[in-house]
Amino acid sequence: MIYFFKLHTKKNKFILFYSIPIFLFTLILILNFAGPLEVFSSQPDSKTIIASGVVPHHLLAKPMIDNFFQYISSFGKVKNLILLSPDHFQSALINHDRSLITLDRKTNENGFCELPSNILLLDKLLENNLVTCNSSAIYYDHGIMNLLPFIEKYLTEANILPILIPEDISREQIEQLVRTIDKNTSSSTVMVASVDFSHYLPGNAAAFHDTKSIRTLLNFEKDSFKNSEVDCWQALYAIRFFTKLRDCETPCMIEHNYADDFLDFDTEKTTSYFSLVYKNKKSQGINTHSVVPEHARDVKTLLFTGDIMLDRGVKELMQVNSLYYPFLNIHQFLRGVDIVSGNLEGPIVNEPPYFSRQSLRFAFGFDALETLSSAGFNLLSLANNHTLDMGINGFNETIEHLDEYHIHSTGNPFNLKSSEHGNCFIFDDIIFAAFNRILPFKKKDTEILKTIKHLQTSHPEKLITISMHWGNEYRENCSRAQKQLAHRMIDAGADLIIGHHPHVVQNIESYRDKLIFYSLGNFVFDQSFSSETQEGLAVGLEVYPEQLIFRLFPIKIDLCQPALMNHLDAQKFLSKLAKRSDVQLVDDIESGIMVIKRR
Numbered sequence: 001m002i003y004f005f006k007l008h009t010k011k012n013k014f015i016l017f018y019s020i021p022i023f024l025f026t027l028i029l030i031l032n033f034a035g036p037l038e039v040f041s042s043q044p045d046s047k048t049i050i051a052s053g054v055v056p057h058h059l060l061a062k063p064m065i066d067n068f069f070q071y072i073s074s075f076g077k078v079k080n081l082i083l084l085s086p087d088h089f090q091s092a093l094i095n096h097d098r099s100l101i102t103l104d105r106k107t108n109e110n111g112f113c114e115l116p117s118n119i120l121l122l123d124k125l126l127e128n129n130l131v132t133c134n135s136s137a138i139y140y141d142h143g144i145m146n147l148l149p150f151i152e153k154y155l156t157e158a159n160i161l162p163i164l165i166p167e168d169i170s171r172e173q174i175e176q177l178v179r180t181i182d183k184n185t186s187s188s189t190v191m192v193a194s195v196d197f198s199h200y201l202p203g204n205a206a207a208f209h210d211t212k213s214i215r216t217l218l219n220f221e222k223d224s225f226k227n228s229e230v231d232c233w234q235a236l237y238a239i240r241f242f243t244k245l246r247d248c249e250t251p252c253m254i255e256h257n258y259a260d261d262f263l264d265f266d267t268e269k270t271t272s273y274f275s276l277v278y279k280n281k282k283s284q285g286i287n288t289h290s291v292v293p294e295h296a297r298d299v300k301t302l303l304f305t306g307d308i309m310l311d312r313g314v315k316e317l318m319q320v321n322s323l324y325y326p327f328l329n330i331h332q333f334l335r336g337v338d339i340v341s342g343n344l345e346g347p348i349v350n351e352p353p354y355f356s357r358q359s360l361r362f363a364f365g366f367d368a369l370e371t372l373s374s375a376g377f378n379l380l381s382l383a384n385n386h387t388l389d390m391g392i393n394g395f396n397e398t399i400e401h402l403d404e405y406h407i408h409s410t411g412n413p414f415n416l417k418s419s420e421h422g423n424c425f426i427f428d429d430i431i432f433a434a435f436n437r438i439l440p441f442k443k444k445d446t447e448i449l450k451t452i453k454h455l456q457t458s459h460p461e462k463l464i465t466i467s468m469h470w471g472n473e474y475r476e477n478c479s480r481a482q483k484q485l486a487h488r489m490i491d492a493g494a495d496l497i498i499g500h501h502p503h504v505v506q507n508i509e510s511y512r513d514k515l516i517f518y519s520l521g522n523f524v525f526d527q528s529f530s531s532e533t534q535e536g537l538a539v540g541l542e543v544y545p546e547q548l549i550f551r552l553f554p555i556k557i558d559l560c561q562p563a564l565m566n567h568l569d570a571q572k573f574l575s576k577l578a579k580r581s582d583v584q585l586v587d588d589i590e591s592g593i594m595v596i597k598r599r
Helices: 010-038 059-073 105-110 119-127 135-140 148-154 171-183 203-219 233-245 312-320 368-375 391-404 445-458 480-492 567-579 583-591
Strands: 050-055 080-086 100-102 131-133 159-165 189-194 197-201 250-258 270-279 300-308 339-344 379-381 408-410 424-427 430-436 463-469 496-500 508-511 514-517 522-524 535-543 547-558 561-564 593-597
Touching: 050 059, 050 233, 059 148, 059 250, 059 270, 080 233, 100 135, 105 119, 119 131, 119 159, 119 171, 135 159, 159 233, 171 189, 171 233, 189 233, 197 203, 203 233, 203 250, 203 270, 203 300, 203 535, 203 547, 233 270, 300 496, 339 430, 339 463, 368 391, 391 408, 408 424, 408 430, 430 445, 445 463, 445 480, 463 480, 480 496, 480 508, 480 514, 508 583, 514 593, 522 535, 522 547, 522 561, 547 567, 567 583, 583 593
Parallel strands: 050 189, 080 159, 080 189, 100 131, 300 339, 300 522, 339 379, 379 408, 430 463, 463 496, 496 514
Antiparallel strands: 050 270, 100 159, 197 270, 250 270, 300 535, 424 430, 508 514, 535 547, 547 561, 547 593
16 A cells, blocks of 8 residues: 555654645735735636726815715725826926826835725836836825725725826826736726816817717727827826726716806806716626717717918017917817817918018918917818918928828819819818818809719718808808808708808808808907907817707907907807897807707
């Protein structure tokens, strides 16, 4: 007979004597460190339900924050909680550092505000040089600290790691951070973006901006996050990237509110608040609040502005102030939109000549490109009577310069059909075309109609928007010729007409359920001789598969700087505009929102 242990031998008694203590010691280590060791499990298991979420940090939205963390806790224990917040007070800039910021190890060891900390993950991030330690910055930032009472209330056992994200952190840095967290945390880990949307904008503008921000998040449009109207696009990108790595990409909206919803009075400007989570597919139907509607993924946003002239008095003010002077009071409004369009009243050349204040010729220097690009413009109409103020060479220079700054253009006066810079620009399922009807060069009506018919025949499923340079200057109502041509363009296949040139806002008309904005007036111009020339209209458009939502934004121009009108002035402006517009649009224009069903 063979025995595994032969206890009667002295050698085996010696082995057994020392093996038992070693075994017991090993067992104790396993039991004590089972929790920390789990932190380094990289694969999510079948029990993973919530991987990430978005929550506001303004305490005005306290009920939303409470509901958010209560909702997460209803799915069971959270072992690790990663909090991501904007670096509100620019601690990284003060310390001349471009790194992500977190707590130092000593603070982590002692616990973060009496909450457990994730020391092992911190060590891993430090080992990979992904973060720097600045506990003071964490303790002073409301993006982190405002959430702690709710975490203490609902997620008391979670190991917390707070991280501040400076504004110049790149997408690559965020991806490296998230991959490291994913690799070194268990499946019961939740990453939370402490983010507010659409800061301090009128309610109509905030709703317009939120449309693209939410679509970007839902569709994980990597290149669109940076142009979202939120206080930390990197935090949103991080939680979305994390959900992809964890295969938990089912969004669930908990709440969507505005600052006004928590106040007993109306305010000029508001901030948007969203709370949502990402869950795995198997969790559908479990404690579900609101599944995000599918059409939120399909929307496109466009913003149309009026005439832009950067010479003469505008140029003088830019020279005294800065290149960014014209759009300083409206730059936030121009952010977070897919296409921002305007009518550029002049060429961009390397050596623009001097034109007097009385001149009717314009030319802008190369630095105008930085002015326009930094403001957010990515589509400009060149179909106007000033495009050739520097001749064909000036026009070619303009096209080259716009290309360098990735600004698209429409309205080539030479109608080079084979050129990318012809009359049209196509974005997704939307076509932009532009035509000029003002001397010295102008398109004939027959040419315009022929082009539109061709576009409609070639792209029957696309939305055709037409920019028209036409009409009589300083007249607040369209001419008979404008109206006749507009109707013929819609009959030919146009879905929307946006007008320029009169330098004042003209009436709005509906024809065959298609809208005609005969003139948006000025946007940046030095025409301070009347109140009408210092007013304009910007039109926001949300393009859905089934409908179009138009949002009207009255503009006030002061010293060549456009800005959104305050609420009272905007109401007065829209009321006057409604009275001279199509009678069937009066209520919609006064409300600032128009909805058109697509056929």
